[in-house]
Amino acid sequence: MEKEQQIYEQQGMEEYIKYQVEHETEPFSPGPAFSFVKALEAVNTRLRELYPESEELFDVVLMTNNHAYVGLRLINTINHHQLFIERFCMTGGNSPIGYLKAYHTNLYLSADPAKVREALEEGIAAATMFTPEKMKEVSETQLRVAFDGDAVLFSDESERIFKAHGLDKFFEHEKAHENKPLDHGPLKGFLEALGKLQKKFYDKGQRMDCPIRTYLVTARSAASSGTRALKTLRSWGLEIDEALFLAGAPKGPMLEKIRPHIFFDDQMFHVEGAAELGTVACHVPYGIAQRVVKKGVQDKETSSALK
Numbered sequence: 001m002e003k004e005q006q007i008y009e010q011q012g013m014e015e016y017i018k019y020q021v022e023h024e025t026e027p028f029s030p031g032p033a034f035s036f037v038k039a040l041e042a043v044n045t046r047l048r049e050l051y052p053e054s055e056e057l058f059d060v061v062l063m064t065n066n067h068a069y070v071g072l073r074l075i076n077t078i079n080h081h082q083l084f085i086e087r088f089c090m091t092g093g094n095s096p097i098g099y100l101k102a103y104h105t106n107l108y109l110s111a112d113p114a115k116v117r118e119a120l121e122e123g124i125a126a127a128t129m130f131t132p133e134k135m136k137e138v139s140e141t142q143l144r145v146a147f148d149g150d151a152v153l154f155s156d157e158s159e160r161i162f163k164a165h166g167l168d169k170f171f172e173h174e175k176a177h178e179n180k181p182l183d184h185g186p187l188k189g190f191l192e193a194l195g196k197l198q199k200k201f202y203d204k205g206q207r208m209d210c211p212i213r214t215y216l217v218t219a220r221s222a223a224s225s226g227t228r229a230l231k232t233l234r235s236w237g238l239e240i241d242e243a244l245f246l247a248g249a250p251k252g253p254m255l256e257k258i259r260p261h262i263f264f265d266d267q268m269f270h271v272e273g274a275a276e277l278g279t280v281a282c283h284v285p286y287g288i289a290q291r292v293v294k295k296g297v298q299d300k301e302t303s304s305a306l307k
């Protein structure tokens with residue numbers, strides 16, 4: 001929607017709405033969340049096969065501060081791309097964040113960092129999406145979600161020690177506290193939601209054929225600080241399918257091999273490195289490692305919420 005955004009910024013709301021109405025039969029091109037949403041729908045298909053009466057499915061809500069007049073173009077786009085999104089929230093210039101709790105949102109994604117921060121402040125898991133220049137092909141049958149650990153799944157407690165006192169003190173701290181679970185980070189709840197649906201497949205004997213796979217991709221070292229991370233997940237009753245402890249090595253090459261539909265990290269260095277190699281990476285602006293995101297903020301942005 002770059003052209004539409006320029007019309008809004010340069011010519012105002014009335015010309016923006018007029019343009020959208022005139023072009024409402026022209027579908028928008030897929031964005032960075034497209035493959036992720038398609039993978040969610042593939043999981044839903046499998047769940048309906050196993051549990052025909054269950055309503056415990058992924059539910060995608062299209063959240064946008066666009067005017068309702070733009071709704072027809074959005075509907076035409078969704079039908080054109082054969083997506084199953086029935087819930088829309090169009091707020092006519094107002095922030096949609098206030099509606100997230102009403103939708104019982106487990107994850108909010110947007111290209112607008114300001115809205116993402118607003119959602120996090122409301123206690124809702126949220127991340128800013130970035131579009132790689134050339135996105136890698138991803139699985140059409142298995143949803144793959146990769147998470148950083150500290151300040152994403154976990155709190156930033158350990159990262160604060162590292163920033164304040166250096167690597168050696170960080171290792172000492174983690175060794176001394178390896179049996180004390182870390183506090184939760186902003187995306188713990190989303191991992192819980194994924195795990196709950198994974199268990200439905202496990203209960204049917206499909207652990208090895210589960211269409212959801214989760215990854216922990218962390219800069220932590222395995223021997224020096226990995227124990228606490230894994231024990232924390234165990235204390236929460238959560239499983240992670242694959243854990244990759246990179247000991248400070250770049251994450252991009254490993255993510256290129258995993259090919260997740262989405263990757264979450266609190267540090268822009270890792271987000272940018274992943275995006276450069278074709279991974280759809282999302283920034284979680286939480287914790288001590290934050291710096292100002294210098295990318296342009298789009299006021300007229302369409303985003304999505306996952307129930």
